[in-house]
Amino acid sequence: MTRLPVVILGAGLTGLGAAYRLAERGGPECAVYEQHGYVGGHAASFRTPEGFTFDEGGHVLFSHYPYFDRVVERTLGPRRLTHRRESWIWIGGHWVRYPYQEHLFQLPPALAYECLCGLLEASADGRRRPANFREWIEASFGRGIARQFMLPYNEKVWAHPLEAMDYGWIGERVATIDLRQVLRRLIFREESQWGPNNVFSYPLEGGFGGLASAIAAALDPARFHLRRIAARVDVDRRIVAFRDGHEVGYEHLVSTLPLPLLLRLLDGRVPASVRDAGGRFLRNRLLAIGLGVRGECPSSRHWVYFPEPQYPFNRVTFLSNYSPLVVPGAGTYSLLVEIAFSPHRPLDRRAAIEDTVARLEDLGLLRRDRIVSLWAKGMSYAYPIPFLGRDALLREVHGFLEARGIYSRGRFGGWRYEVGNSDHSFMQGVEVVDRILAGRAEETYAAR
Numbered sequence: 001m002t003r004l005p006v007v008i009l010g011a012g013l014t015g016l017g018a019a020y021r022l023a024e025r026g027g028p029e030c031a032v033y034e035q036h037g038y039v040g041g042h043a044a045s046f047r048t049p050e051g052f053t054f055d056e057g058g059h060v061l062f063s064h065y066p067y068f069d070r071v072v073e074r075t076l077g078p079r080r081l082t083h084r085r086e087s088w089i090w091i092g093g094h095w096v097r098y099p100y101q102e103h104l105f106q107l108p109p110a111l112a113y114e115c116l117c118g119l120l121e122a123s124a125d126g127r128r129r130p131a132n133f134r135e136w137i138e139a140s141f142g143r144g145i146a147r148q149f150m151l152p153y154n155e156k157v158w159a160h161p162l163e164a165m166d167y168g169w170i171g172e173r174v175a176t177i178d179l180r181q182v183l184r185r186l187i188f189r190e191e192s193q194w195g196p197n198n199v200f201s202y203p204l205e206g207g208f209g210g211l212a213s214a215i216a217a218a219l220d221p222a223r224f225h226l227r228r229i230a231a232r233v234d235v236d237r238r239i240v241a242f243r244d245g246h247e248v249g250y251e252h253l254v255s256t257l258p259l260p261l262l263l264r265l266l267d268g269r270v271p272a273s274v275r276d277a278g279g280r281f282l283r284n285r286l287l288a289i290g291l292g293v294r295g296e297c298p299s300s301r302h303w304v305y306f307p308e309p310q311y312p313f314n315r316v317t318f319l320s321n322y323s324p325l326v327v328p329g330a331g332t333y334s335l336l337v338e339i340a341f342s343p344h345r346p347l348d349r350r351a352a353i354e355d356t357v358a359r360l361e362d363l364g365l366l367r368r369d370r371i372v373s374l375w376a377k378g379m380s381y382a383y384p385i386p387f388l389g390r391d392a393l394l395r396e397v398h399g400f401l402e403a404r405g406i407y408s409r410g411r412f413g414g415w416r417y418e419v420g421n422s423d424h425s426f427m428q429g430v431e432v433v434d435r436i437l438a439g440r441a442e443e444t445y446a447a448r
């Protein structure tokens with residue numbers, strides 16, 4: 001059995017970040033094990049036989065890190081397109097630009113009035129500390145915006161009771177309220193370009209997955225072991241066993257597997273509190289539906305949020321507006337639909353696809369007889385939910401794992417939605433390698 005200084009489980013962007021940094025530092029020796037026959041994890045893309053490329057849900061590329069920017073520049077280079085975001089909300093038969101609260105002037109007067117009254121009441125209300133995400137929404141946005149958009153949309157996308165969620169993760173993920181700004185935009189009818197992703201890029205070729213493929217192409221292929229499913233991690237002997245019987249020993253293990261799965265794989269002296277902790281991590285699932293259509297794209301938008309219950313989906317992306325190379329040629333376009341689900345919002349896949357097509361037809365976004373490609377992919381991990389008590393649980397679990405040389409990082413390995421995008425994930429991989437090799441403190445996945 002080989003024993004390596006660093007073993008990486010998973011070739012998503014976190015695993016790629018770790019492998020990239022190890023290669024850049026000139027070692028030590030490492031190996032990346034991935035269950036699928038491709039790299040990229042959730043950031044991979046899939047091509048249908050009809051020539052349409054779809055991603056695992058709407059993905060756009062933006063970054064908080066100069067290091068990540070340099071990696072993208074070195075690997076993708078000019079083979080990417082940059083867009084100024086066009087994101088909208090469809091509500092009550094109206095198109096409203098995102099973020100909702102900054103575009104109240106696009107609402108019918110009665111709805112805008114309700115929002116404004118709610119905001120004034122909320123700002124006059126003595127601030128008590130909200131106990132959960134629902135209370136935070138009500139206290140921050142007031143009853144109008146909460147009722148119309150924030151509550152129904154968040155209930156749909158998280159597919160969990162908002163009372164079970166914390167709000168400490170919000171940071172730049174949700175646009176909050178600046179009352180003066182809201183009034184200014186309402187009166188002067190000014191559009192806003194809020195948000196870290198108001199300008200985003202997207203690979204020219206290969207869908208969003210073009211990014212992971214380009215990064216992997218810059219690395220030594222001999223380091224990658226595809227179609228190897230980790231089945232057991234012996235924490236005492238520091239050995240990973242794979243489903244096919246192969247074993248590898250490690251000094252340091254960077255795991256990007258979903259944390260509850262990693263905890264299930266642990267073998268050896270593991271306290272029951274750690275072994276059982278996996279069941280407490282809440283997540284939603286997602287059905288992504290890709291539709292390749294004959295005709296001209298009916299909109300120049302990038303994506304649209306759908307908070308209302310009559311629409312089964314929470315978001316529709318006009319994917320062919322990201323890159324012309326995700327469709328087989330002129331005269332075709334593609335839509336990517338996301339439906340979040342969970343035991344709280346069960347899903348009948350076949351009915352959901354049928355309902356989706358019917359609703360998109362009603363909206364004038366496609367004609368059923370012009371659909372030339374239909375792709376659907378279920379994801380059993382989509383959003384790691386920031387549930388109440390998450391950080392204390394994470395501290396306990398990481399305390400045990402890290403004392404045994406196991407670093408669980410990434411969107412589901414680290415279970416911090418607020419640092420779960422591609423750039424964050426890649427940097428978690430980079431930074432954990434710097435910690436292992438040089439003792440440097442991690443910033444992205446800093447302890448809380």
Ligand SMILES: Cc1cc2nc3c(=O)[nH]c(=O)nc-3n(C[C@H](O)[C@H](O)[C@H](O)COP(=O)(O)OP(=O)(O)OC[C@H]3O[C@@H](n4cnc5c(N)ncnc54)[C@H](O)[C@@H]3O)c2cc1C
Nearest residue numbers: 010012013014035041042057059060230410411421422425
């Ligand atoms: C719906 C959705 C939308 C998103 N939108 C964006 C966006 O707009 N912009 C953005 O930057 N990011 C976005 N992301 C995040 C991005 O797709 C990745 O999830 C993120 O980069 C995390 O990567 P990761 O490597 O931590 O995890 P993953 O991508 O989940 O990679 C983990 C890897 O581990 C492998 N694995 C699992 N079990 C085993 C096993 N037993 N043995 C071996 N291998 C195993 C998996 O196959 C996978 O390749 C989105 C994610 C989702 C789900």
